Amino acid sequence: xxxxxxxxxxxxxxxxxxxxxxxxxxxxxxxxxxxxxxxxxxxxxxxxxxxxxxxxxxxxxxxxxxxxxxxxxxxxxxxxxxxxxxxxxxxxxxxxxxxxxxxxxxxxxxxxxxxxxxxxxxxxxxxxxxxxxxxxxxxxxxxxxxxxxxxxxxxxxxxxxxxxxxxxxxxxxxxxxxxxxxxxxxxxxxxxxxxxxxxxxxxxxxxxxxxxxxxxxxxxxxxxxxxxxxxxxxxxxxxxxxxxxxxxxxxxxxxxxxxxxxxxxxxxxxxxxxxxxxxxxxxxxxxxxxx
Amino acid sequence: xxxxxxxxxxxxxxxxxxxxxxxxxxxxxxxxxxxxxxxxxxxxxxxxxxxxxxxxxxxxxxxxxxxxxxxxxxxxxxxxxxxxxxxxxxxxxxxxxxxxxxxxxxxxxxxxxxxxxxxxxxxxxxxxxxxxxxxxxxxxxxxxxxxxxxxxxxxxxxxxxxxxxxxxxxxxxxxxxxxxxxxxxxxxxxxxxxxxxxxxxxxxxxxxxxxxxxxxxxxxxxxxxxxxxxxxxxxxxxxxxxxxxxxxxxxxxxxxxxxxxxxxxxxxxxxxxxxxxxxxxxxxxxxxxxx
Numbered sequence: 001x002x003x004x005x006x007x008x009x010x011x012x013x014x015x016x017x018x019x020x021x022x023x024x025x026x027x028x029x030x031x032x033x034x035x036x037x038x039x040x041x042x043x044x045x046x047x048x049x050x051x052x053x054x055x056x057x058x059x060x061x062x063x064x065x066x067x068x069x070x071x072x073x074x075x076x077x078x079x080x081x082x083x084x085x086x087x088x089x090x091x092x093x094x095x096x097x098x099x100x101x102x103x104x105x106x107x108x109x110x111x112x113x114x115x116x117x118x119x120x121x122x123x124x125x126x127x128x129x130x131x132x133x134x135x136x137x138x139x140x141x142x143x144x145x146x147x148x149x150x151x152x153x154x155x156x157x158x159x160x161x162x163x164x165x166x167x168x169x170x171x172x173x174x175x176x177x178x179x180x181x182x183x184x185x186x187x188x189x190x191x192x193x194x195x196x197x198x199x200x201x202x203x204x205x206x207x208x209x210x211x212x213x214x215x216x217x218x219x220x221x222x223x224x225x226x227x228x229x230x231x232x233x234x235x236x237x238x239x240x241x242x243x244x245x246x247x248x249x250x251x252x253x254x255x256x257x258x259x260x261x262x263x264x265x266x267x268x269x270x271x272x273x274x275x276x277x278x279x280x281x282x283x284x285x286x287x288x289x290x291x
Numbered sequence: 292x293x294x295x296x297x298x299x300x301x302x303x304x305x306x307x308x309x310x311x312x313x314x315x316x317x318x319x320x321x322x323x324x325x326x327x328x329x330x331x332x333x334x335x336x337x338x339x340x341x342x343x344x345x346x347x348x349x350x351x352x353x354x355x356x357x358x359x360x361x362x363x364x365x366x367x368x369x370x371x372x373x374x375x376x377x378x379x380x381x382x383x384x385x386x387x388x389x390x391x392x393x394x395x396x397x398x399x400x401x402x403x404x405x406x407x408x409x410x411x412x413x414x415x416x417x418x419x420x421x422x423x424x425x426x427x428x429x430x431x432x433x434x435x436x437x438x439x440x441x442x443x444x445x446x447x448x449x450x451x452x453x454x455x456x457x458x459x460x461x462x463x464x465x466x467x468x469x470x471x472x473x474x475x476x477x478x479x480x481x482x483x484x485x486x487x488x489x490x491x492x493x494x495x496x497x498x499x500x501x502x503x504x505x506x507x508x509x510x511x512x513x514x515x516x517x518x519x520x521x522x523x524x525x526x527x528x529x530x531x532x533x534x535x536x537x538x539x540x541x542x543x544x545x546x547x548x549x550x551x552x553x554x555x556x557x558x559x560x561x562x563x564x565x566x567x568x569x570x571x572x573x574x575x576x577x578x579x580x581x582x
Contacts, residue, residue: 108413121412121413121415121416122399122412124412124415124416124419125412125415125416128419128457128461129457155480156480156481156482158482164468166419166420170419173476177455177476177478180478180480182475182476182477182478182481182482182487183475183476184474184475184476185464185468185473185474185475186473187468187471189446189447189471190473191447191449191473196449
């Protein structure tokens with residue numbers, strides 16, 4: 001028997017009824033403001049995917065679209081208007097911002113009580129501490145719930161995370177640590193990547209490099225979570241785009257047989273991607289429910 | 292030849308002239324407010340040690356001593372007065388606080404620009420990001436400078452951190468990651484501690500358990516940094532107390548010969564402890580120089 005293929009779309013479907021019920025129980029539909037600066041086609045596609053899923057579960061999005069030449073003050077003003085609005089419960093700033101804008105200053109302008117991406121300092125501290133009420137970045141939350149859906153516990157396991165970004169690698173490492181895993185964090189400067197990743201009971205890859213992980217990087221029986229999203233031109237994307245041809249950081253076809261029948265692996269697309277959008281809307285609903 | 296014994300007192304002496312010169316160049320002596328609630332003898336001893344070192348290098352401390360029954364509002368009011376004072380450049384709240392007080396609320400009341408312990412959310416985010424201007428908790432800074440003094444680079448090394456506290460374990464892991472080490476974080480739930488620690492090129496132990504690390508936990512040639520401070524009654528302390536009989540988390544006498552002549556190890560006391568006090572006053576001077 002081959003390894004289990006973890007189905008993120010099916011897992012998301014399974015989480016949806018509970019999410020829809022929570023949303024219905026709220027007084028007003030939870031509303032996510034999505035602030036976009038400029039017209040990057042990828043960003044537009046991500047926003048479309050988020051909005052479509054939000055609508056599907058009964059939430060709302062408000063797309064606030066500023067032009068490419070908006071100043072930092074303009075963007076922060078938009079954030080502050082969302083902070084002040086009683087009709088908006090969560091805010092995300094679609095990244096990356098134009099390079100002329102200080103991303104950190106814009107993120108910190110978000111009221112932590114409306115920080116649906118879990119990127120403001122107060123939320124970062126809370127998820128690093130492992131607080132139950134912390135808002136985690138959506139990808140980390142999505143991975144957590146994907147593992148829970150498949151009853152794959154991290155407790156006492158050796159988890160290896162490849163990648164150390166603030167958006168993905170570090171929150172995933174914090175998550176695993178808070179679930180009582182022993183955690184190793186690898187990255188582009190790791191001397192012998194295969195030697196490290198082969199020790200993983202659970203291998204989480206978020207490097208943004210197609211086919212970084214091959215059959216020689218895993219041990220039989222491992223669980224492999226591929227967070228990488230790269231398009232056919234082998235460029236790293238931040239999120240999945242429906243209909244686009246995508247590959248992960250793991251050479252899926254080659255790694256699958258190496259895992260044996262006790263192993264498990266997420267495909268790209270259809271693994272972590274759908275769960276990330278779910279995680280975002282769950283964050284929104286948590287924030288809305290706290291008001 | 293036995294392993295190198297890393298001398299934290301000598302390293303601190305070596306850093307002192309530069310620190311004293313920086314302090315002399317400032318308009319006013321950098322002043323650290325130390326807020327203590329209650330009369331824990333350990334806390335009083337720690338404060339005395341910090342003040343003595345501050346005076347030695349030309350800095351000042353102001354000991355703000357509240358009674359055991361001070362309310363949370365009283366403590367926060369003291370913090371706010373320090374925030375507002377132009378004569379105070381850094382603030383630390385001596386931990387632990389009485390259990391009736393929400394430690395997190397008190398810490399977050401500190402102006403991040405005066406946060407000499409690097410524990411406010413904004414500083415936590417900055418050291419997790421690896422920003423050059425981040426104020427790190429003093430122990431992590433002390434360990435960093437101790438390694439630098441001995442020209443022990445973490446670049447590309449496998450660093451194993453035992454312990455995952457917000458004050459010590461997590462900042463040390465972030466530090467090692469930011470220095471391009473591959474980092475494994477172990478803790479009380481790690482299934483086979485020796486198996487993990489034996490892989491360490493650099494082993495940093497901050498668990499608060501005397502003799503946790505024996506000769507079977509290290510490989511020949513490893514660098515062992517013992518951050519644990521436990522008194523003769525085997526109780527975990529937060530800091531070194533001069534004159535008190537202390538032991539670390541590492542069974543020094545047994546581990547030293549196992550490291551061979553290429554290895555290195557810090558003693559307790561006289562290893563990381565003196566560097567922690569140095570790191571605190573360096574943080575203070577950084578904050579003062581930014582005003």
